[in-house]
Amino acid sequence: VGEIEQRRRTSTDADFEVAWMLGERIPGWLTRDQAAELWTAARGTAPGETIVEIGSHQGRSTVILGAAAASAGSTVVAIDPFLEGEVYGGQRSREQFERHVAEAGLADVVTLEADYSAAVLTRWPGRVDLLYVDGKHDYWSCSKDLGWTARMPVGAVVFVHDAFSSVGVTASVVREYLRCRPRLRYRGRTGSLASFAVGLPTARERLALGREFPWFGRNLVIKALLRLRLRRVARLLGHDSPDDPY
Ligand SMILES: C[S@@+](CC[C@H](N)C(=O)[O-])C[C@H]1O[C@@H](n2cnc3c(N)ncnc32)[C@H](O)[C@@H]1O
Numbered sequence: 298v299g300e301i302e303q304r305r306r307t308s309t310d311a312d313f314e315v316a317w318m319l320g321e322r323i324p325g326w327l328t329r330d331q332a333a334e335l336w337t338a339a340r341g342t343a344p345g346e347t348i349v350e351i352g353s354h355q356g357r358s359t360v361i362l363g364a365a366a367a368s369a370g371s372t373v374v375a376i377d378p379f380l381e382g383e384v385y386g387g388q389r390s391r392e393q394f395e396r397h398v399a400e401a402g403l404a405d406v407v408t409l410e411a412d413y414s415a416a417v418l419t420r421w422p423g424r425v426d427l428l429y430v431d432g433k434h435d436y437w438s439c440s441k442d443l444g445w446t447a448r449m450p451v452g453a454v455v456f457v458h459d460a461f462s463s464v465g466v467t468a469s470v471v472r473e474y475l476r477c478r479p480r481l482r483y484r485g486r487t488g489s490l491a492s493f494a495v496g497l498p499t500a501r502e503r504l505a506l507g508r509e510f511p512w513f514g515r516n517l518v519i520k521a522l523l524r525l526r527l528r529r530v531a532r533l534l535g536h537d538s539p540d541d542p543y
Contacts, residue, residue: 309340316364319401323393325357326431326458326543331490332361335429338454338492342426344370349425351414351442352432352458353377355390356397362429363403371426373403376410376417380433415441418448425449431458439469446480449495455481460491461513462520462542474498474506489516489543516542 313336320332327335339348339362348366353359353375362373377394381387391411398407410417414432418441428449430442439457446455459466470491473479481493483506491509498506515534520541522531528539536542 312340312364312368313337316361319360319364319397320357323355323357323360323397325354326540327358327361327490328488328543330487331458332358334487334490334492335361335456336365338427338456339365339371339373340369342366342369342371346371346426347423348373348427348429349445350375350429350431351377351445352430353394353409354385355393356401358429358431358458359394359407360397360401360403362427363398363401363407367403367406373407374410374417375407376412376414377432378413379411414438414445418445421445421448423448426453428453428455429458430456434459434463435465436468436472437465439466440472443469443473443481446495451496453495454484455493455495457491457493459489459543460486461509462489462516464517467513470506474503479503 313333316336317329317332320327321329335358342348348362348371350359350362350373354377359373359375366373379385379387379391394409398404425445425448428445430439432438432442457466457470460470461467473481479498480495482496482498483502484492484494486492486509519531519534519536523539523541
């Protein structure tokens with residue numbers, strides 16, 4: 298690696314570390330490796346482009362995308378209706394979200410749409426250049442979230458969190474592949490963060506999606522074990538956490 302390229306890589310790594318310092322203290326479910334994936338893709342957007350995040354919660358993934366967008370000259374639209382309830386926290390989460398984005402100095406990069414993604418899509422004026430789907434994990438909601446890909450150019454990147462972990466999310470991804478002209482090419486995953494590019498998948502890419510099913514089966518077993526309070530057995534499958542695999 299040449300000296301200039303080495304310097305460029307080092308400064309890029311340092312930028313990600315700063316973004317992760319902001320993100321890791323915010324409660325949420327995004328891992329460091331997944332944050333690095335999001336950050337790299339968002340850093341690759343061009344000035345004036347738009348990143349859409351569906352499901353922001355307290356802003357853990359938002360500040361990662363926002364920090365990269367600030368360097369790239371793009372912007373982030375964060376969509377979340379802030380559902381009330383024990384898991385997502387409703388209005389309290391919204392206040393935390395706004396505080397975290399402001400503290401990260403990203404208030405002019407991130408715009409909040411406090412609504413359901415399907416409602417925002419009906420009034421969305423333009424195109425989307427990068428999409429991160431991490432909203433409600435049931436089949437119907439996630440399928441609607443994937444409807445945003447119709448606003449994206451060929452080659453644009455789509456991330457889906459909790460793929461091959463949540464049944465609803467996985468079913469909506471598989472449904473996309475069962476269409477006669479699927480819109481997403483599978484690129485791989487980091488944990489449950491699946492990455493796609495908008496476009497017609499090749500036969501090989503369709504097969505690659507199918508190869509994730511053993512991992513999906515393992516995750517379903519682990520989730521069942523955790524609900525049966527059999528964490529020690531889950532540990533034998535390599536899962537050492539009280540949380541579902543993600
Ligand atoms: C798993 S959390 C998101 C976590 C967040 N990305 C992070 O990094 O911490 C899911 C969020 O999706 C939101 N949500 C639920 N239904 C939604 C919908 N239809 N559109 C957008 N967001 C939705 C919930 O309010 C919740 O805050």
